[in-house]
Amino acid sequence: MNDDFDELDRALFALPLETPPPGMRDAILRSTIGAGAHAPAKTSPFGTWDIVGLGTALAVCVWLLLLLFWDKAFDAMLTVNAVALVHGFVEPSTLLWLAAGGAVAAWVSLGSSLVLARNRS
Amino acid sequence: MTVSNPPEGDDGALVAAAQNGRSEAFGILVERYDRAVYTLCLRTMRDAEEARDCTQEAFFKAFRSLRTFKPGAKFSTWIFSIAYHACCDRLGRRKRRSGDELPDRADPSSGPAAVAERNDESRALHAAIAALPEKYRTAITLYHLQGRQYEEIARVLDLPIGTVKTHLFRAKELLRKRLVNQ
Numbered sequence: 001m002n003d004d005f006d007e008l009d010r011a012l013f014a015l016p017l018e019t020p021p022p023g024m025r026d027a028i029l030r031s032t033i034g035a036g037a038h039a040p041a042k043t044s045p046f047g048t049w050d051i052v053g054l055g056t057a058l059a060v061c062v063w064l065l066l067l068l069f070w071d072k073a074f075d076a077m078l079t080v081n082a083v084a085l086v087h088g089f090v091e092p093s094t095l096l097w098l099a100a101g102g103a104v105a106a107w108v109s110l111g112s113s114l115v116l117a118r119n120r121s
Numbered sequence: 122m123t124v125s126n127p128p129e130g131d132d133g134a135l136v137a138a139a140q141n142g143r144s145e146a147f148g149i150l151v152e153r154y155d156r157a158v159y160t161l162c163l164r165t166m167r168d169a170e171e172a173r174d175c176t177q178e179a180f181f182k183a184f185r186s187l188r189t190f191k192p193g194a195k196f197s198t199w200i201f202s203i204a205y206h207a208c209c210d211r212l213g214r215r216k217r218r219s220g221d222e223l224p225d226r227a228d229p230s231s232g233p234a235a236v237a238e239r240n241d242e243s244r245a246l247h248a249a250i251a252a253l254p255e256k257y258r259t260a261i262t263l264y265h266l267q268g269r270q271y272e273e274i275a276r277v278l279d280l281p282i283g284t285v286k287t288h289l290f291r292a293k294e295l296l297r298k299r300l301v302n303q
Contacts, residue, residue, distance in 0.1 A: 008293055008300075011246050012265045017156040018163050021173050025155050028177050032151070032184040033144035 132196035140187050147187070150196060151180055157197070157266050158204045164262040165208040167251060175211060179204035195273060201263065202277045212255070249299040257292035264289055 067074040088094060132153070138146035158179055163172035182203050190199060250261060263274045271289075275282045 008297060011242060012261070013268070015243055015246060015265055017266075018160040018172075020155060020159040020176065021169060024159065024173050024176060025151060028151050028155060028180045029148055031177065031181050033147050 133192070136187065136190055136196055137192075139184075140190070147184055150200075154197065154200055155180070158200055161201055161204055161259070161262050161266060162208055164250065165205065165255065165259050166211065171211055175204055175207040178207045182207070197267065198273045198276050201266065202279075205259065205277050208259075245300060246296070249296045252299060253292055253295055257288055257295065260285060260288040261292040261296070264292075 068078065132150065135146040135150050139150070155176065159172055159176045162175040162179070163169060166172045166175060179200060183200050190196070250258060253261065260274065260278065263277055267273050267277075271282050271285050274289075275285045278285060280288075
């Protein structure tokens with residue numbers, strides 16, 4: 001394939017650009033920077049699914065609040081559940097498991113901090 | 122409409138300024154590229170009215186999606202690509218409207234005013250380019266606009282570089298033949 005720069009290339013590169021019809025540039029500028037309504041689309045920090053998830057969570061919260069304030073039966077059920085939850089927490093075995101979990105978490109995070117500090121020094 | 126106090130800088134800096142809300146920077150880019158984009162659209166569409174519409178559409182789309190412009194990319198390649206796709210959409214619609222065969226339109230660059238502006242050599246070359254098949258015509262126009270940057274041409278046309286080189290080779294062969302026969 002001949003890829004040399006020849007007479008034809010020279011003629012091609014010497015071709016003048018076409019002259020746009022009068023008013024084209026003005027029309028472009030008006031439809032872009034001249035119109036505030038057409039400002040570049042701003043990107044949201046949230047994705048579509050984030051917004052759907054947040055909206056759903058918000059709707060559920062509102063629904064629960066409405067139930068809490070207006071539904072006496074729900075109010076009673078919630079009280080019963082809260083009492084059961086508190087009872088569950090004060091069981092000795094639950095407290096033992098919570099203490100063991102907390103100790104392990106503290107040991108892991110403190111241990112890794114010490115290793116990092118030693119590596120830095 | 123005129124653009125006042127144009128900021129200095131290359132295309133990348135202007136795009137960054139436009140992205141940060143300095144709309145006059147986009148005005149500079151319009152001034153820099155509207156003729157080249159119009160040339161691409163006119164050579165692709167071979168219709169002055171449609172070329173004007175495609176050019177406007179390309180800049181409007183570019184402005185609306187400025188935030189999607191990747192840092193480090195070339196603005197010329199990006200705007201040519203948007204314009205080329207706008208032309209393809211219109212060519213597709215034109216094709217569907219008028220059946221399978223696209224009518225060969227008159228060369229808009231051969232009007233009396235345009236002809237008077239050109240010398241014999243460039244007039245003959247214009248006519249020869251206008252007579253090329255669409256894919257070669259667009260490739261040779263981008264070659265004229267972007268120079269020998271095959272990778273950029275390939276990006277605009279969404280084609281492998283090898284195909285672009287083949288199109289350019291064939292386009293030049295056809296141009297040479299037509300120019301010799303004239």
